Amino acid sequence: MxxxxxxxxxxxxxxxxxxxxxxxxxxxxxxxxxxxxxxxxxxxxxxxxxxxxxxxxxxxxxxxxxxxxxxxDTPIRPDIAIRTLLNGPLEDLGERIVRFVLDSWEQADVRRRGLVLLRAGLSSRATAPVLAGFLARELLERIADRVGTPDAALRASLAASQIAGLLVTRYILRLPAMRAASVDDLVAWLAPTVQRYLTGDQTPS
CATH class of the missing domain: 1.10.10.60 (Homeodomain-like)
Structure with a gap:
């Protein structure tokens, strides 16, 4: 057998x-x-x-x-893109970040899926902390390491707040002036503010 x-x-x-x-x-x-x-x-x-x-x-x-x-199902991978963005001169980082975000979100597929994710992050108690953890670990910590100052974590977070406001006002609230502005105009307005958060002198006057 x-x-x-x-x-x-x-x-x-x-x-x-x-x-x-x-x-x-x-x-x-x-x-x-x-x-x-x-x-x-x-x-x-x-x-x-x-x-x-x-x-x-x-x-x-x-x-x-x-x-x-x-x-x-994120439409873009900021944790991957940031590696390239951080390679350039630190004094131009704000402009590179703002332009990357706008150029990406102006693409219909990215905008469509990005809006779903952004709305979930703003409204879902389950999604918000997980998404925040991902962004903090994979994106903001890398920016802070590149900035390299004692207050770099706060600087990176302030820059992120500016980007978040841009996404909400242009793509969710669709404020008329924000929707009408060109990518180049928005980069010209916002990049210096983001750059100031990252590398500017924050000493109170």
């Missing part, structure tokens, strides 16, 4: 096709980010929820930031 060997599925092998495994990881990541926040969520915990090896999560999605971006 031949011996029958039962083959036990090893953790990390897709239970179905690659698409099924990817969706299980995304579902697990959504739950983990919602419960633990961006900083608290780990690739290992997400893998455990999805019943796969952590290596498989990295195989499909790369980094935690990549996985978060896929989870929220």
């Amino acid at each position: 031949s011996e029958v060997r039962a083959t036990k599925r090893r953790r990390g092998r897709p239970r179905g096709g690659a698409g099924d495994t990817r969706e299980r990881i995304l579902s697990a990541a959504t739950a983990e980010f919602a419960e633990a926040g961006y900083d608290g969520a780990t690739m290992r915990a997400i893998a455990a929820r999805a019943d796969v090896d952590a290596a498989l999560v990295h195989h499909y999605f790369g980094t935690k930031a990549d996985l978060f971006g896929a989870t929220i």
Whole structure:
């Protein structure tokens, strides 16, 4: 009588096709980010929820930031773009940031999906803290490191507040003058303010 060997599925092998495994990881990541926040969520915990090896999560999605971006279906990846933006001269960083944001949001697909995400970030108690954690860790900390001053974290946050106001007034509230202004005009007006937040003298007079 031949011996029958039962083959036990090893953790990390897709239970179905690659698409099924990817969706299980995304579902697990959504739950983990919602419960633990961006900083608290780990690739290992997400893998455990999805019943796969952590290596498989990295195989499909790369980094935690990549996985978060896929989870929220972000139209642009500011955490990736900022690496290029930070490479140029520090004294022109404000202009590069403002122009990148406007050039990106003027694209119909980016604007459409970005508005969904922005509205969720402003109104959802579940989405807001996770999105804030992502932006703080992957974007603002990098800007602060580049600025390199003792108050760099505040400077980066103030710059972000200016960008947030731009997005809300131009694309959500659609204030007439903001909608009518050209990208070049808005860059000319806003870039010096963002630059002052990042590198200007903040000593009270």
